[in-house]
Amino acid sequence: MDIHETTFRVRYAETDQMGVAYYANYFVWMELGRVEFCRSMGLRYRDMEEQDGVLLAVIDAQCRYRRPARYDDEVTVRTWVCASSRKTVEFSYEMYVGEERIASARTKHLFLDRDFRPVSLPVRYQPMFGVRERT
């Protein structure tokens, strides 16, 4: 199982008046994790959209918040594929500030064409998302 790590700092724009990162931003951070996971697998998500017309639409997303993240904290997102088929893929995420786990999350996605109809993931992308060949 491939796990990818990407690190960034909490932006001032991402804080709220509680003095911590606003909860919706964790879902943006998951996007960063997914994109960099794909890039580490040799897949530029932008190309998949532009060249193949395959979109990765979110159908379910969940985050469990354990500790707040603060402005300028370095957050590391660990991202991996926890389930996949030719129609869907599911990512898991663990987020850390230093050694401390601040959140655990997952997202489930449907592969769509440009008209938002479900499609099978093109064969050449299947290994990157861990899709097993049928025998």
Place this chain on the structure above:
Amino acid sequence: MDIHETTFRVRYAETDQMGVAYYANYFVWMELGRVEFCRSMGLRYRDMEEQDGVLLAVIDAQCRYRRPARYDDEVTVRTWVCASSRKTVEFSYEMYVGEERIASARTKHLFLDRDFRPVSLPVRYQPMFGVRERT
């Protein structure tokens, strides 16, 4: 059970290049639902923070996406308390564009003081969040 409805339009800023509302924004919309739910119960969330020093920190959030929402769509969020105690409260949300349900969601919150320590919800707020008295 009190259900509150609040309606707003999808902002251009909330769309992404897929041409639909970006998925993290649904969590902002839930915030709008919660705040207006509280207001309808006679509670201004801002006062609870400023005057009582009670924060409503998210510890878990989930959204199931059924249909995309598009720019300028009128979205209605129906919000209600689905579980509560003196320490935590859980909200459920259904989001609609017209008659069509576009998403179902829930968030779980912990009551915290200004130092981010768990506190019991002040008694006078308990009825608004559906907290039952112990007998």
Place this chain on the structure above:
Amino acid sequence: MDIHETTFRVRYAETDQMGVAYYANYFVWMELGRVEFCRSMGLRYRDMEEQDGVLLAVIDAQCRYRRPARYDDEVTVRTWVCASSRKTVEFSYEMYVGEERIASARTKHLFLDRDFRPVSLPVRYQPMFGVRERT
């Protein structure tokens, strides 16, 4: 000169750890002002994009901040066209919380087609943006 007013509340998501609305969000609020200005003139901006393929691209934007806006404040944006031609339009904005002016701003836009090439504003839209006929 037509001036349109639109009112909304500052969202929690829009605050930052300074306890006030983050400065970039004022530009989102200007978008709300523009869109509702257009709607008041009988123009749904979404239709102009979808049906006519005319985009309103920002080429210059400025905001002068006078007073902070706080969470849950009701902000009123007054929007009007301060200059226009068949190629460009310029909007002015004044933002208020109650009687107090919190910001003054302006944005300049270029009309583009779907390929991002400058176009002349279709004649039927010209009156809404105050474009005078040539004599």
Place this chain on the structure above:
Amino acid sequence: MDIHETTFRVRYAETDQMGVAYYANYFVWMELGRVEFCRSMGLRYRDMEEQDGVLLAVIDAQCRYRRPARYDDEVTVRTWVCASSRKTVEFSYEMYVGEERIASARTKHLFLDRDFRPVSLPVRYQPMFGVRERT
């Protein structure tokens, strides 16, 4: 004159349905430029807020947009102080994708204390912002 460069990728969340980065996000990118400019001068902006109670409040901001930025583009922000006094500081920014300049911008800031009253920048921070000593 010190110029600092910081580079990041355009996030999917930052795009809009026009297929390019939404214009308000450039102001978030300026924040990244400022923060990293300060860090390069040995100043962690977070410390200035937390330890000295000095806030850098925006009073004016402007951006001229020259070319759109697209999803996953690597944007470089060049940031420098173009004017400063003990009461205010003004930053200039140039943003690039590759060799192409996509935007020019500036922001003006007032130093405030925690109660939002104007203060003089503490002497030890003055050199970082290019404040000259009076003779």
